[in-house]
Amino acid sequence: MASNTINIIVKIWRQNGAQAKGQFEDHALKDISTDSSFLEMLDVLNEWLARKGNEPIAFDHDCREGICGMCGAVVDGIAHGPEKETTLCQLHMRSFNDGDTIIIEPFRTKGFPIIKDLVVDRSALDRLIQAGGFVSVNSGSPQDANNILIPQNVAEQAMDAAACIGCGACAAACPNATPMLFLGAKVSQLALLPQGQAEAKARAINMVKALDCEGFGNCGNERECENVCPKGISIRNIARLNREYLKAQFSYDE
Numbered sequence: 001m002a003s004n005t006i007n008i009i010v011k012i013w014r015q016n017g018a019q020a021k022g023q024f025e026d027h028a029l030k031d032i033s034t035d036s037s038f039l040e041m042l043d044v045l046n047e048w049l050a051r052k053g054n055e056p057i058a059f060d061h062d063c064r065e066g067i068c069g070m071c072g073a074v075v076d077g078i079a080h081g082p083e084k085e086t087t088l089c090q091l092h093m094r095s096f097n098d099g100d101t102i103i104i105e106p107f108r109t110k111g112f113p114i115i116k117d118l119v120v121d122r123s124a125l126d127r128l129i130q131a132g133g134f135v136s137v138n139s140g141s142p143q144d145a146n147n148i149l150i151p152q153n154v155a156e157q158a159m160d161a162a163a164c165i166g167c168g169a170c171a172a173a174c175p176n177a178t179p180m181l182f183l184g185a186k187v188s189q190l191a192l193l194p195q196g197q198a199e200a201k202a203r204a205i206n207m208v209k210a211l212d213c214e215g216f217g218n219c220g221n222e223r224e225c226e227n228v229c230p231k232g233i234s235i236r237n238i239a240r241l242n243r244e245y246l247k248a249q250f251s252y253d254e
């Protein structure tokens, strides 16, 4: 075995639909390059499964560059795996040791039913966005950026919140199974900027209402979400969401 390859065993979750009974399946993989990404390791496993006439493992991915939010699984008990602020697609096999057994499961939370194997239905997050995570006022043609002065630190906070890629790891890690970090980021990125003010109250009320309708829990300040967020979104955004919601409740006319 060359020094830049490892032999591993993967214990991976297989499940054929939300109602089906799932189980772990073990596979031994030899000579996996430590330069390959985690998803490339799964590609190798799938090629091997296909060659043997077995069904490949279903897993979500798109950009493989840490920007689209499509990938995600729980690796050794941690959403997106052991590296801080790293999406599953950006996790590399050099994070593991020769001889490791790696346990791979889907994001497990009531709001994300399993579709197949590691693929979960995260459309609940889309419905939260549809409830208010946008600016829809018709404000005419764009103004010169200098006409809307935004302090640098405020712009930075809005950009930090806007870094959320909507992967859902926050809900998968939360003991209350809630994507409050996601919601906080989406509310904050607009609440911090003048362009988001016109609909700020309706946004906070409607997005929290949608969260309740989806059956997600409330934030218990456990901070597990912050620990696994691949974009390092701070729970300060949840505090801002709560402030926006309280402010809106006292002054919002439906």
Ligand code: FES
Pocket: 060, 061, 062, 063, 064, 065, 066, 067, 068, 069, 070, 071, 072, 087, 088, 089, 090, 165
């Ligand atoms: S595949 Fe796009 S963030 Fe991982």
